[in-house]
Amino acid sequence: MSHTPSPRNTTAALWALVFGNFLIGTGILLPSGLLNEIAKEFNIAPDVAGRLALVGGIVVALGAPIFATWTSPMDRRFLLAASLLLYAVGHLAAGLTPSFELQLIIRAFTVVAAAIFTPQAAATVGLIVPPEKRAATISFIFIGWSAAAAGGIPLANYMATIMDWREIYILMAALCVIGAAAIWLTLPSGLHVQRQGLEAWIKAFASPVLLLIYCVTALSMAGQFTMLTYIAPIMRDGFGVQQIYISIVLAIVGVSGILGNSLATRFVQRVETDNVIAMGLAALAIGFFGFGIFFGHYWPAMVAAAFWGLGSFSSNSLQQSRLATLVPNIASVAIALNTSFVYVGQSSGAAIGGQLLHNQVMTLMPWMAMGLLIVALALSLFATKLSLTPAQQ
Numbered sequence: 001m002s003h004t005p006s007p008r009n010t011t012a013a014l015w016a017l018v019f020g021n022f023l024i025g026t027g028i029l030l031p032s033g034l035l036n037e038i039a040k041e042f043n044i045a046p047d048v049a050g051r052l053a054l055v056g057g058i059v060v061a062l063g064a065p066i067f068a069t070w071t072s073p074m075d076r077r078f079l080l081a082a083s084l085l086l087y088a089v090g091h092l093a094a095g096l097t098p099s100f101e102l103q104l105i106i107r108a109f110t111v112v113a114a115a116i117f118t119p120q121a122a123a124t125v126g127l128i129v130p131p132e133k134r135a136a137t138i139s140f141i142f143i144g145w146s147a148a149a150a151g152g153i154p155l156a157n158y159m160a161t162i163m164d165w166r167e168i169y170i171l172m173a174a175l176c177v178i179g180a181a182a183i184w185l186t187l188p189s190g191l192h193v194q195r196q197g198l199e200a201w202i203k204a205f206a207s208p209v210l211l212l213i214y215c216v217t218a219l220s221m222a223g224q225f226t227m228l229t230y231i232a233p234i235m236r237d238g239f240g241v242q243q244i245y246i247s248i249v250l251a252i253v254g255v256s257g258i259l260g261n262s263l264a265t266r267f268v269q270r271v272e273t274d275n276v277i278a279m280g281l282a283a284l285a286i287g288f289f290g291f292g293i294f295f296g297h298y299w300p301a302m303v304a305a306a307f308w309g310l311g312s313f314s315s316n317s318l319q320q321s322r323l324a325t326l327v328p329n330i331a332s333v334a335i336a337l338n339t340s341f342v343y344v345g346q347s348s349g350a351a352i353g354g355q356l357l358h359n360q361v362m363t364l365m366p367w368m369a370m371g372l373l374i375v376a377l378a379l380s381l382f383a384t385k386l387s388l389t390p391a392q393q
Contacts, residue, residue, distance in 0.1 A: 009186065010128050014141060016182040017121045020084060021144025023179045024114050026152030027087055027172060028056065028346075031107075033153040033250060035232045037165040042100040046233040047354040053229045054354070055104050056111040057347025061340045063115035065201070068336035071116060076124045076191035080117060081180040087113035088176035095169030119339040120193075122320050123332040127191045134324055136265055142317030146261045149254030149312065157232070158247040193332045200330040204337055209326065212383035214341040216376045217319050220281060221345025223288065223372035224312060226353040227365055228253075229346075238362045239298050252302050256309025263310075264318055273325065274384040277318045281380060283311035285373040292366035316342065326387065 031038060031052040039049040071079050090110025097103055122138050129137045156168050204210055227234065235246045260280065267276050290304025323334040349369075356365050 009188065012186040013128060013188075014125075014137065016179075016186040017080075017124065017141045018144040018147075019182055020080065020117055020121060020179050021141055022147045022152060023084060023087065023144075023172075023176050024117050025145035025148030026156070027091060027176075028111070028114055029148060029153045029228070030156060030169070030172065031056075032229050032231060033157040034160055034165045034168065035230065036236060037160050038100075038103075039233075041165070042103075044100060045358070046230060047357040049100075050229050050350050050354045050357075051104060052107050053225065053350040054347050055107050056114075057225075057343040057345075057350060059108045059111050060115040060343035061347060063112055064119055064336045064339040064343070065333070067112070067116045068119060068332060069201075071120065072193055072332070074192075075189055076120065076127065076193070077184060077187040077189050079120060080124065080187065081183040083113040083116040083120075084176045084180035084183065086110070087117075088173040088180070090173075091169045091176065092173035095166040095173065115339070115343075118342075119332070119336040122324070122335045123193050124187070124191060126324065126328075126331060127193070128188075131328070134321070136321075138317065138321045138324060140265055142320070143258060143261050143265075145317070146254065146257035146312070149250070149257045149309070151251075151254065154247045154251035154254060157250055158244065161243050200333045204327070204330055204333045207327075209383050209387045210323070210334060210337075212379050212386065213319060213322060213326075214338055216277075216281075216380045216383065217316065217338050218341040218345040218348065219372050219376035219379065220284065220316065221342050222349040222352065223284065223345075223369040223376065224308075225346045225349025226356075226369045226372070227288070227291070227308075227349075229350040230353050230357055230365070233357065234362060234365065239296055239301070241298055245298065249302060249305050252305045253309040253312060256306045257312045260310035260312065261317060273318055273322050274380070274387075277322065277380055278377060278384075280311035280318065281373055281377040283307050285370050285377060287311065288366045288370035288373060292363075292370065295363050295366060 035046055035049050039046045087110060090106055090113065093106045094103060094110065097106055121141060125137050125141060126134055159168055231250065232246055235241050235249055260283070264276050264280065287304050287308030290307060291301050294300035294304060319338055320335050323338055324331040327334050352368060353365055356362065356368065
């Protein structure tokens with residue numbers, strides 16, 4: 001049973017979900033933006049500090065489908081608000097923890113909130129908007145992720161020059177409490193997703209088209225996080241720039257991400273979702289190609305960073321829409337699995353980038369990222385072709 005909110009309340013609820021995704025995205029990316037400061041405080045190498053992204057990715061990858069099943073009987077308002085409160089507690093604890101080992105443990109518990117919030121926010125959209133608006137609306141709420149890259153992370157990176165990184169974590173905790181209140185006040189009670197049994201999970205795993213889409217998600221995120229996880233030491237050591245210029249590159253990627261997501265939301269209503277995803281993946285590949293060509297040259301590489309941003313979060317948000325359209329009856333399961341593959345990609349990218357950084361071959365990082373994106377694009381096009389065969393769906 002669910003209670004459909006009025007149009008005005010729906011708008012408020014959608015913006016609360018956007019803000020929630022902004023907080024989730026900021027929390028996921030925060031260690032990357034503050035990697036230099038965290039590594040310095042704990043006297044560890046940047047590739048070791050990058051394990052925060054690796055651990056977080058593994059936990060969410062394993063946890064998203066488990067929590068999708070476990071939380072299915074729960075009211076969506078309670079579940080989403082509670083997950084943001086968990087995020088608040090985790091960031092507060094991380095801001096007070098004295099050792100890196102404890103940081104890793106706290107990180108593992110904190111990102112459980114991300115494993116819950118992101119897929120369940122997308123599933124909640126299906127309960128409060130008409131079917132014909134779901135694809136565009138799911139893409140819309142993922143603008144919060146782009147906003148995290150555009151505003152949250154560059155701002156946090158800049159704030160690290162005027163305040164301690166621990167204080168930034170504590171501020172993040174306070175914002176999560178506000179986000180939880182916004183969810184509680186705007187979402188109606190009594191929203192429940194359809195409980196999915198073993199048959200739904202088998203269907204989500206058995207479809208070749210869905211498996212290809214999951215692989216596209218993993219490869220595209222692996223390519224991005226090969227670079228993004230270590231963007232602070234890359235810019236400092238590979239480009240020789242100061243903190244403010246690191247904030248600028250993060251802002252360029254993020255602002256372009258918002259633009260890309262906004263354009264994708266508009267285009268998807270007129271062009272097939274698969275085609276918009278392909279354009280986003282191509283923009284990512286072009287961006288990393290440019291980053292490789294102009295490595296060490298700041299301003300030309302920033303043009304490449306703009307292409308990176310254009311495809312960054314638009315392609316991921318549309319992957320969710322793609323799944324919701326292909327398998328509407330098991331959308332919550334498919335989206336939860338896709339979220340797992342997002343973080344499989346994140347953790348894989350963090351591991352690949354960390355190894356390249358450890359081996360002091362930083363200049364290879366954008367080329368590795370580009371290669372992963374080219375494979376993702378090829379698989380996405382193949383998935384589109386395969387989906388046209390009903391027997392393969």
